[in-house]
Amino acid sequence: MMIPSAAKKQKKSSLFRPTLGDRVFDICNGVFLVLLCVVTIYPMYYVVAASFSNNIALLTNPGFLPYPRGFNAGAYRLAFSHPLLVSGYQNSLIYLGTALPINLVMTLFCGYFMASKGVLLKKPIIALIMFTMFFSGGMIPIYLNIRNLGLFNSLWSLTLPGAMSVFNCIICKTAIEAVPDSLQESAYIDGANDFVIVFRIIFPLIMPTVAVLLLYYGVAHWNSWFPASLYIEDRTRLPVQNILRAVLIANSDILNAAATENDRIDQFAETIKYAAIVITTVPVLCIYPFLQRYFVKGVMIGAVKG
Amino acid sequence: MKKFLSLLVAVLFIAASTSALAAPDLYPAGDRYPLDTDVSITWWVGEGFRPAEVFATADESPFHVNLQQLTGVNIDWRWVPHEAEQSQALNLMLTENPLPDVIFGGVNLVSDAARYMEEGVFIDLTPYLEEHAPAYWQWLHSNPAYANAFKTDDGKFFGFGFFREDGGWNDSFNGPLVRQDWLDECGLEAPVTISDWTNVLTVFNEKYGATFTAPWPRFRQMGSGMSGAFGAYGSSDLSLYLDGDGKVQMAQAQPEWLNYMLQLNEWWAAGLIDQDLLANQSDTETRAKVLAGSSGLAYSSMGQLSNWRADADQAGEGANWVGLQYPTGDDGTLSMIFGGYGIGSTVCVISGDTDEAKIPVILQMLDYAYTDEGFLFWNYGVQGESWDYDANGEAIYLPIVTEDPDGLNNAIEKYSGTTWNGCGIQATRLLYLKNNPASIEANNLWFYPNEAVSSYWRLPPGITLTADESTENDFIRSSISTLVSETCAKLITGEMTAADWDEYVGQLESLGLARMLEINQAAYERYLAR
Amino acid sequence: MTTSPPRAKFGSPYNPYKRKSIGQIIARDYKQNKYKYLMVLPVLVFIAVFAYTPMTGLVIAFKEFRPRLGIAGSKWVGLTHFENFFNDIFFVRILRNTFSISLLNILFGFPAPILLALLLNEVRNNKFKRSVQTITYMPYFISLIVACALIRVYSQNNGLFSQIAVAFGGTRQNLLMNKNAFYPIYVISEIWQQIGWNSIIYLAALSSIDQEQYEAARIDGANRFKQILYVTLPGLLPTIMILFILRMGSVLNVGFEKIILLYSEATYEVSDVISTYLYRRGIVAENPSFSYATAIGLFNSVVNLTFLLVFNWLAKKATKSSLF
DSSP states (O other), rough: OOOOOOHHHHHHHHHHHHOHHHHHHHHHHHHHHHHHHHHHHHHHHHHHHHHTHHHHHHHOOOOSSSSOOOOOOOHHHHHHHHHHHHHHHHHHHHHHHHHHHHHHHHHHHHHHHOOOSSOOTTHHHHHHHHHHOOOOOOOOHHHHHHHHHTTTTTTTTHHHTOOOHHHHHHHHOOOOOOOOOHHHHHHHHHHHOHHHHHIIHHHHHTTHHHHHHHHHHHHHHHHHHHHEEEEOOOOOGOOOOHHHHHTTTTTTSHHHHSSSSSSTTTTTHHHHHHHHHHHHHHHHHHHHHHHHHHHHHOOOOSSOOO | OOHHHHHHHHHHHHHHHHHHOOOOOOOOTOOOOSSSSSOOOEEEEEEESEEEEEETGGGGGGGHHHHHHHOEEEEEEEOOOTOOOHHHHHEEEEEEEOOOOOEOOOOHHHHHHHHHHHHHOOOOOHHHHHHHOOOHHHHHTTTTHHHTTBBBBBBBOOOOEEEEEETHHHOOOOOEEEEEEHHHTOOOOOOOHHHHHHHHHHHHHHHHHHEEEOOOHHHHTHHHHHTTTOOOOSSOOOOOETTTTTTOOOOOOOOHHHHHHHHHHHHHHTTOOOTTTTOOOOOOHHHHHHHOOOOOEOOOOOHHHHHHHHHHHHHHOOOOEEEEOOOTTTTTOOOOOOOSSSSSEEEEEEEEEEEEEHHHHHHHHHHHGBBBBHHHHHHHOOTTTTEEEEEOOEEEEEEHHTTOOOOOOHHHHOOSOHHHHHHSSEEEHHHHHOOOOOHHHHHHHHGGGGGHHHSSSSTTTOOOOHHHHHHHHHHHHHHHHHHHHHHHHHHHTTTOOGGHHHHHHHHHHHHHHHHHHHHHHHHHHHHOOO | OOOOHHHHHHHHOOOSOOOOOOOHHHHHHHHHHHHHHHHHHHHHHHHHHIIIIHHHHGGGGEEEGGGGGHHHHHHEEETHHHHOOOOOOTTTHHHHHHHHHHHIIIIIITHHHHHHHHHHOOOOOOOHHHHHHHHHHHHHHHHSHHHHHHHHHHHHSHHHHHHHHHHHTOOOOGGGOOOGGGHHHHHHHHHHHHHHHHHHHHHHHHTSSSSHHHHHHTTTTTOOOHHIIIIIHHHHHHHHHHHHHHOOOOOOOOHHHHHHHHHGGGGGGHHHHHHHHHHHHHHISSSSOOHHHHHHHHHHHHHHHHHHHHHHHHHHHHHSSSOO
16 A cells, blocks of 8 residues: 655656756746745635734734734633634534544445445445435425424534535545455455454555545534534534634624623724634644645545446 | 704704603503413524523523513523524524424515415414403504504404504614714715715715725615615615505616616715625624724614724724714705604514414413513513613613623613514613614614605505415515615626616516516505505 | 245355346345445435435425425426526526536636646655645635635735735725626635645545656656656546546536625626525525425536536546446
8 A cells, every 4th residue: 555656756766867957847846836835825824813913903904914913812812712612613523523433434334335346236226326426406305304304403414414425435435446355355264244344454454545534524524514504503503613604704793792891892803703713723734734644545536446 | 954953853852852751551461470371382583582692592591581480481492593594594494394383583474474374384363362462452553553564464463563662763773974073174064965975975085095884784775765865765675665656666676776876886986985895794894994994984873883982982093973864865855764663574473383272371471572561571671680760760771781791782682672673662762771872863863854754655564465476476576686686786886887777677577577566566555455 | 035045045156057047146146245235224224315305305396385385285386497497587697607617617626736736746855745735735624614704804995905906006996896806716715725635636646657657758758748748647547537527517516605605796797606596595585485496406406417427428438437
């Protein structure tokens, strides 16, 4: 599984001196990528700088922000103690904790089935599964279905409908196909059944893919808000993104109302928004460097088509 | 003339204040409450009197807890969170089976009441009202407009309404605002006509870089007063009105409306209007801009004016926001602003899934708001807890409200059910207590000078459609309102001009404007015949 | 299945000369693969409950659905809603906008990560390469809500975009109010958020390209550009094709959530798409028509499916890689 990156190997085995053209290309490439990084990172830097700014200074000048205007960390104190942000945060974590194991098991099972050989009903079953990727009942029938199932206003209305993504199953299937058949065959001979094979043999071997899949699912769940806006009625059950939507997009006063005294706007009304962005985004950003080394090894599609 | 006007306003202001003292003549609660019952009900509440924003659950909200104790009914509150889209929440709730026992919702419940009753979404209250809701029954019959607003053409009562004690005055909570300190600095008079407005906007723009600004949701719904200076009857939201001959018309199909739009476009092109306005600018965003000094002439509400003034006091830079009379036409034409009915557009109904045995209890519970005792509770809370009488025998809020760290508006909402909208009668006094004197004065300026022309162009609340009409009307209205709000934006930004007007009118026709007017005309005539 | 014939149970060795009955085939398949079927069972239950059941709800597109009357009790109206939709004055517009946004997004958004992967592949300094990867992945983790909130802040009249415009001699404006700016804002922000993350899948495919091909190309005197053209790109092609077909299969599924977070009346002309229109007519409007919205949704799904099948067929002919 450990395939060194192309560039690395290329460098090691290169017998040729780089030509002038190569140098020019390298420089242009480097400059372009640096620029891309600057453009990419500025909005994130802006959020952090804004969250530490002085409220009025930020309101009067919301444009280019080279550094925090008038340093003030008070917005964080308020954001961390805001009941709705706290409950939203908790709900999102519970939602992730419930959804991810389901996602993982379903995706492994489905991927394993799709990768299996010599199964009589494989084709029609895969067709049934794939069809759902491109055809759906649409917003209203799906809503009515959730309602009929009695999932309205419960955590399950957010976790179950997204229990599995067919696209992720295809990635999983591709990874499983890359596992040598001999491993499975010898396991069969040793008397192992398919469940043992999936969890004991396949799972450890496709760890990089599993990591990426968890990230795919995790990010999607953490950032999702639309289903909750349809299915969740209790505000104490709303995930954190819905709270953010109220604050950032609808510009509701909910944070401000509790955070500032006597209808005063000059304290944190604007900066608390950015503090809220930081504290909801940082956890996701923190997880990903740990998973990053798996990324390139973890996603394959099409390349190893069975 | 101006002096006379302000004198007139002052006189009327005093008149209004005194009238606010006299509590309405209401049915006595007697010793009916708390009811002797162990009934539990579910009550779904949309935008209006749901628990205040600072509360995560209804158990924390004094009003919602107290209402249960005072009426003796256990209520399981279900309410639309402040984070949610209101109409969406109501539409989706109506797909439930079974429905909650009691539903408090918006205008669509009223106009389509006949169909909803036919389908069994909510029940006909006529057989019960007189017996189980005597206070409401008496209130409804104190004014023919009240009774007509909450029954269908065939005389079936369907719900409990929201009423504003003082009719039109409380209706006109939005209007123009100006920075008096800038006017003084520039040696300008308060603008009266549209030309004056152009002048003030130009001077403010040159001197301070300021523009006209407004929270878009207020501007789009309530801007009819601004349009009134042109003889038009609406802003960007589709609005029907009655013309001089009693015919139902749509404001946005009239040339007067075009003139209004063209004026806005002129200001827009000259850079006199805040370019963020149409980006669905909220109260909070507008407030921030106002505090930052980027506007000197604006459109917002009484409550927002109170906020702006509090901000300005705190910033200490001398900004002095005051109310401003609605602009008149250059020939002195007064704006037609709000209707004088004092009836809210919401309604509280009993769903068709409610247990028959619960109905009398629910009716009595709802009736409480219209009794003398319940009126005080719905407006001020529990006597001794959140309010009491002052030396003059008038209701005042106690320090638990006035010194609440969440601010006065939020604090009143914690204890009162009629702060915004509810099923009860909003006391004018509540608005006096909620807003600072400058805001009250602003509302006087918005309402009284225009009162004479304000009243009867509006379709009376409570016009109901038949089931078949509902389906057709909803469909046409939905298409037309998209076209209208979009055309408004395009006309303002200049993407559409007067040259495109005929094409637009043609599109309205092809969408079924004539049919929509016909349906509503028929409904209005049936209303008159009630 | 408990009555399977005894012969299958003892599992005679495979005999190609002996035809098996259907019962035997099934029994054998069951015996060998029962755990596999058991595994796919939850998947089948899942799609039955959450994908196929709602599809049966599509019948309301042919009725005048009133929630209180239920699906069965609502009046049958046949194709009325479809007729209304095709005659809707916004029909052409929302169809055009949906295709425009989707195709622009494919035109610019689809090649961007491929390009980034190719460029990254040419970087020799591993530290630099990793840093670029780390940074370009990051926006993927920023939620749509936050991304759109930032776009709104930057687009304000006195926001960053206005400042940049003024610096280059333009004028201040709220860019989100400018209908000409909507597509660029949409597509560029989409690339910003996705480019790094989507390049992963291509970098993965690149790492599996046989290094000897590069050696061979170099011996033949191919320069870097030619190596990319003749070795790297062909190596990526299967991945590109699969992703492309998948993308074309959802050509009408534009970023609905993103649009409702960014659009307004001033830009409906270019930004109102099928799904946003459906959402407004079917869920947000006062007294919405659920049936009309469902009819619009059904139309959307059918067009998507058609596109998928067409592109899958084309891809099969052209490159031999296909989904099925």
